[in-house]
Amino acid sequence: MSNAPAPGGKAGLRPQDRLATLVIAVLVMAVAVAAIIVAGDFPPTMLETDVGPARFPIIFAVALLVLCAILVFNTLRAPAAPPDDPAEAEPKASYGTVAIGIVATAVCLYAMEFVGYAIATPIYLFGLMWLMGRRNLLANAAIAAVLTALIYAAFAIALSVPLPVGSLFE
Amino acid sequence: MYELDMLLHGAQALLNQPMALLLALFGVTLGIIIGALPGLTATMGVAILLPFTFGMDPLSGLLMISGVFFGGIYGGSVTAILLKIPGTPAAAATAIDGYELTKKGQAGIALGTATFSSFLGGTASVFVLIFLAPVLARFALEFSASESFALAVFGLSIIASISGVSVIKGLISGFLGLLLATVGLDPMGGFPRYTGGYTELFNVPFIPVMIGLFAAAEAFKSLEDPQVRAGMAAALDRIIPPWHMFRRQLGNIARSSGLGIVIGMIPGAGADIAAFVAYNEAKRFSKTPENYGKGELGAVAACESGANGCTGGALLTMLTLGIPGDAVTAVMLGALTLQGLQPGPLLFKDHADLVFTLFAGMLVCYVFMLVVGLGSLRFMGRILQMPKSVLTPCILALCIVGTYAINNSMFDIWIMLAAGVVGYFMQKWDFPASPVVLALIMGPMAEANFRRALSLSNGSYDFLYTRPITAVLLTIAILTLMLPLLRRLWAQRSAGGPSTINPAAGSSRMGTPE
Numbered sequence: 001m002s003n004a005p006a007p008g009g010k011a012g013l014r015p016q017d018r019l020a021t022l023v024i025a026v027l028v029m030a031v032a033v034a035a036i037i038v039a040g041d042f043p044p045t046m047l048e049t050d051v052g053p054a055r056f057p058i059i060f061a062v063a064l065l066v067l068c069a070i071l072v073f074n075t076l077r078a079p080a081a082p083p084d085d086p087a088e089a090e091p092k093a094s095y096g097t098v099a100i101g102i103v104a105t106a107v108c109l110y111a112m113e114f115v116g117y118a119i120a121t122p123i124y125l126f127g128l129m130w131l132m133g134r135r136n137l138l139a140n141a142a143i144a145a146v147l148t149a150l151i152y153a154a155f156a157i158a159l160s161v162p163l164p165v166g167s168l169f170e
Numbered sequence: 171m172y173e174l175d176m177l178l179h180g181a182q183a184l185l186n187q188p189m190a191l192l193l194a195l196f197g198v199t200l201g202i203i204i205g206a207l208p209g210l211t212a213t214m215g216v217a218i219l220l221p222f223t224f225g226m227d228p229l230s231g232l233l234m235i236s237g238v239f240f241g242g243i244y245g246g247s248v249t250a251i252l253l254k255i256p257g258t259p260a261a262a263a264t265a266i267d268g269y270e271l272t273k274k275g276q277a278g279i280a281l282g283t284a285t286f287s288s289f290l291g292g293t294a295s296v297f298v299l300i301f302l303a304p305v306l307a308r309f310a311l312e313f314s315a316s317e318s319f320a321l322a323v324f325g326l327s328i329i330a331s332i333s334g335v336s337v338i339k340g341l342i343s344g345f346l347g348l349l350l351a352t353v354g355l356d357p358m359g360g361f362p363r364y365t366g367g368y369t370e371l372f373n374v375p376f377i378p379v380m381i382g383l384f385a386a387a388e389a390f391k392s393l394e395d396p397q398v399r400a401g402m403a404a405a406l407d408r409i410i411p412p413w414h415m416f417r418r419q420l421g422n423i424a425r426s427s428g429l430g431i432v433i434g435m436i437p438g439a440g441a442d443i444a445a446f447v448a449y450n451e452a453k454r455f456s457k458t459p460e461n462y463g464k465g466e467l468g469a470v471a472a473c474e475s476g477a478n479g480c481t482g483g484a485l486l487t488m489l490t491l492g493i494p495g496d497a498v499t500a501v502m503l504g505a506l507t508l509q510g511l512q513p514g515p516l517l518f519k520d521h522a523d524l525v526f527t528l529f530a531g532m533l534v535c536y537v538f539m540l541v542v543g544l545g546s547l548r549f550m551g552r553i554l555q556m557p558k559s560v561l562t563p564c565i566l567a568l569c570i571v572g573t574y575a576i577n578n579s580m581f582d583i584w585i586m587l588a589a590g591v592v593g594y595f596m597q598k599w600d601f602p603a604s605p606v607v608l609a610l611i612m613g614p615m616a617e618a619n620f621r622r623a624l625s626l627s628n629g630s631y632d633f634l635y636t637r638p639i640t641a642v643l644l645t646i647a648i649l650t651l652m653l654p655l656l657r658r659l660w661a662q663r664s665a666g667g668p669s670t671i672n673p674a675a676g677s678s679r680m681g682t683p684e
Contacts, residue, residue, distance in 0.1 A: 020599050028342060035349055035364070043361060049629035053356035053363055056617045060349040067342045074338065093394040101393040102591055105386075105566060109583050112570075121567055128563035132393065147564050151571055154207065159218060161210070161575040 012081030021075045025068040032061040032068070100131055116166025122148045173301050173526075180526035184534065190230040194531055197237025198538040202546070204238065205245020206257045208381050209572025212242025212441075213497040220505055228509040228524060233531040235505050236485075239498050240535050243441050243477050244288040244543060248550055251280045251470070253565060255385035259377065260441035260477040262607045263449045263469075265384055266332060270465030277551060282409040283416065283467055284474045285543040291427040291475030292536045295482020298431050300529050303490045303518070306435060306483075311491065313436050315622035316633040320643035321436060322616035325443050327647035328450035329605040334463045337655075339601045347609025350374065357618035358625075370581040376610040378573045378582040382589025383596070383603040386569045390594040392562040409547050411467070419471040422452050426472040427479035434483020438619075440496030441477040441484075442611050448476025450650065485532075489513050489525070 013021075035057055045052035108124035125144035134140050155161045184190065197219070204215035215238040223231030246261030251268030264284065271280035298306065313321075326344065333340020353364040354374045365371040426448035433444040452472030453462040462469050484499040492513035494500035506513055511521060518525055553561065573586040593603050627633045635641050 017599070024595070024599055024601070025342075028346060031346075032349070038364060042356075042363065043359075045359060047358070047625065049625045049627075050358055050621055051624065053359055053361045057349060057352040057363065060345050060352065064342065064345045064349065067338060067345060071338050071342065095394060098390050098393045098594070101390060101566075102587075102594075105570075105587055105590075109570065109580065109587060112583075113580055117571070121570075125563045125567055128566065129559055132559035132562060134557075134559045143560055144563075147560075147567065151567055154203075155571055155575055159204065159207075159210065159575075162578055163571060164574060164580065 013075065013078045014081045018075055018078070018080075022072060025071045025075070029065055029068045032064040035061040097131060101128060104128060104131070112164050112166065114166050114168050116169055117152070117163040118148070119166070121151070176522060176526040177300060177530055179523070180528070180530035183523065183527045184229075184530045187229060190227075190233050190531065191534065193226070193230045193234040194237045194535050195538050195542070197234035198241040198535055199237075199542050201238035201241020201243075202245035202248070202539070202542060203241075204257075205242040205261075206248045206550075207572055207575075208249065208255050208257055208385060208568055209377060209575040211258050211377070211497075212239050213501060214576075215239075215242045216498050216501045216505075220501060220508075223505055224508065228511060229527055229531065231509060232502075232505060232528055233535065235502055236528075236532050237535045237538065239502065240292055240478070240481055240532075240539055241542075242498075243481060244285070244292075244474070244539055247284040247288065247470075247474055248281065248547070251284060252277060252550065252553055253385065253561075254388045255565065255568070256380060258441075259380060259607070259611060260445045260480075261473075262380055262384065262442065262604065263332075263445040263473040264477075266449070266463060266604050267466045267469035269388075270463070271467065271470065274465050276465070276467075278407055278409045278547070279411050279415070280467065280470050281547045281551070282411045282544070283419065284470050285540060285547065286411070286416065287419070287423050287426075287471040287474040288478040288543070289536055289540040290423050291430055292478035292481055292539070293533060294424075294427040294475075295431045295434065295479045295485075296529060296532045296536065297482075299482040299486045299489070299532075300526075303486050306431075306486055309432075309435070312639060315619040315626060316637050316640045317643070318436065318438055319616055319619035319623055320640040320647070321433070321439060321443075322612045322619060324643045324647040324650070325447055325612040326609065326616060327650040328446050329608060330651050330653065331450045331453050332446070332463065332602065332604045332608065334602045335600055340605050343596065343601050343603065344605035344609045347606035348613045350379070350606070351376075351610050351613030352617070354614075357614065358621050368581070370579060374610060374614065375576075375582050375585050376607070377576050378586040379589040379610060380607045381569050381573050382586040382591075383593035383606060385565055386586060386590025387593025387597055387603065389562045389565045389569070390590060391597060392558050395558065409544060415467065419468055422455070422468050423471050423475040425455065426452060426476040430476040430479025431483040431486075433476075434480035434485075434496070435487045436483075437487065437493050438496075438615060440498075441480040443615075444480040444483075445473040445477040446608055446611075448472040448479075454650070454653070482532075489517060490515065 039054040039057045039061070042052065042054040104124060104127055108120050112120040122144040125147055126140050129140045129143065152163060156163050200219070201212065201215055204210045205212060216235050219235055219238055223235060226234070242258065243260055246256055246258030247264045247268065249255040249257045250261035250265035251272055254265050254269040256262040256265045268280050268284065271277060329340055329344035330337055351374055353371055355362055355372050362372060429448050429451060430444040433439045433447060434441070449469055449472050452468050453459045456462065456468055458466070480496070484494065484496045487493045488499040488503055490513070492503065494503050503513060511517060569586060569590070570583055573583045574580070576582055596603055623633050624631070633640060634644060
């Protein structure tokens with residue numbers, strides 16, 4: 001996310017940064033509007049001296065709308081950054097790996113509800129190591145098993161914190 | 171001097187009880203481990219050990235629990251600095267600059283500074299507890315709902331300081347956090363807000379959100395790095411900070427410890443609030459505030475001394491008035507009563523020997539914390555030498571297990587994952603995560619106390635300016651919020667034109683003018 005300063009001393013925005021900022025601002029504004037609409041259904045307070053359950057969420061949501069509007073205005077007004085120098089360009093990020101990692105985490109959580117920590121975690125660790133470029137299957141399996149056991153020992157045995165058993169084994 | 175004589179007698183008595191000292195050492199070590207593990211807080215550590223104290227003599231039981239308390243508050247800083255996983259909410263502030271120092275290859279110095287600052291802050295707070303207990307406890311009693319509301323607003327005003335490169339984006343993060351904080355039961359009427367019928371959302375699950383925003387988001391970011399095999403070898407070359415470097419932090423540590431002690435005394439305000447307030451004040455007093463957020467040693471020193479200073483403050487009101495300053499001391503209050511001791515002024519009169527032996531033991535606990543902390547840092551630092559392709563999966567597994575450990579709830583883990591994904595995008599587009607966590611901590615405190623204060627004043631808003639402490643805190647809060655704007659105007663005037671961008675003024679790296 002490095003942006004070279006535009007002529008005149010002002011830092012510039014790359015087109016993709018401008019678009020992302022605008023998308024985020026619009027999403028947050030949508031959340032704020034939804035919060036205000038839902039707060040309209042909150043019951044009025046029974047106490048004369050209270051402001052009720054809706055007052056604070058509405059104040060925060062309105063503040064968010066104002067701040068996002070300022071952000072949108074500033075983002076549209078900001079000058080464009082000159083194109084990146086290919087020689088100084090950072091290595092390209094692998095967003096596919098991030099997406100697979102997030103999906104793998106969700107799958108692990110889903111599986112953990114059924115098969116428990118002891119089965120889901122080593123498979124998850126093994127998969128993530130493979131995803132991150134470690135291709136030695138035997139070593140990965142051993143590391144995954146050891147890490148799973150260490151975490152289990154620290155939480156479940158040493159600190160008596162129960163870990164998910166899974167509905168299949170309950 | 172009565173207190174000093176009693177303390178010396180207490181120290182002598184303590185020397186004759188090697189088992190109590192051994193249990194204190196065990197408590198401190200366990201506390202550091204618990205603090206370092208995500209999801210396990212000092213409160214949980216104390217609660218876990220509480221049943222084991224039933225069969226012990228009062229001194230041994232209370233010292234072991236104090237050891238867990240002190241170690242737990244400090245332990246959170248280790249993983250916050252090394253991995254950006256704040257083991258405890260109090261370490262969330264430490265993670266901001268601590269992890270930046272690790273990325274610069276200065277993890278050893280950061281950890282060493284955190285350890286010494288924790289020791290100094292904690293020790294100072296115990297001395298205050300010994301010598302000033304009755305006077306300060308009376309001051310704490312002045313805090314009612316309106317003062318607590320003002321303190322929360324003051325805490326929230328720090329958002330401007332921890333916003334990083336863009337104050338507007340920081341404020342958006344902060345208000346998003348405040349809106350999130352309203353999810354759950356309404357603090358006055360108990361009406362469920364934005365819960366969608368899920369009872370799990372009746373209390374804002376802010377620790378899962380914190381773990382997700384800081385640790386999981388960082389792990390997801392590691393996944394996009396094509397050079398994942400490399401670890402950060404040799405990052406812990408030096409642990410003891412050079413004297414010339416540490417000497418500059420002594421004033422900062424003294425101020426932060428004092429703030430921590432005062433905040434610790436206030437019921438409802440804990441080490442997390444103390445750490446953020448100390449961070450803000452350190453930045454305000456710093457000659458180089460523009461370095462905060464980019465790996466400033468002063469920030470680590472302030473957060474750690476503030477958070478550990480809080481321990482003595484929280485114990486102070488608990489022991490002298492029976493009012494726990496935070497969740498840990500609430501559990502400790504239970505331990506005290508289980509031992510047949512009634513907190514309050516009579517405790518110091520009827521059980522003076524035990525109380526001063528306990529105080530001497532608390533000082534020893536902090537010495538243990540220093541020794542165990544410094545001794546284990548090099549071992550903990552080996553974590554950094556692990557290849558990222560092993561470390562990242564390990565961090566994610568710890569996030570999952572640590573989150574589950576809080577309430578034994580799978581629902582919390584899904585919240586953590588959602589927060590991790592949101593945190594990843596926030597990090598990607600320069601929206602800081604710390605204001606969200608700060609707002610989740612302070613938001614409920616602000617709303618509940620404002621509405622309580624309003625009820626106490628029969629619906630009149632006069633309490634905002636008629637109560638001196640409230641008025642002073644609110645004024646400082648407004649000034650704190652205005653400071654970045656004033657700095658920017660000052661910089662523009664000094665430079666003689668509006669076009670100059672000064673990083674100190676909080677201008678955006680992405681060039682979003684504010």
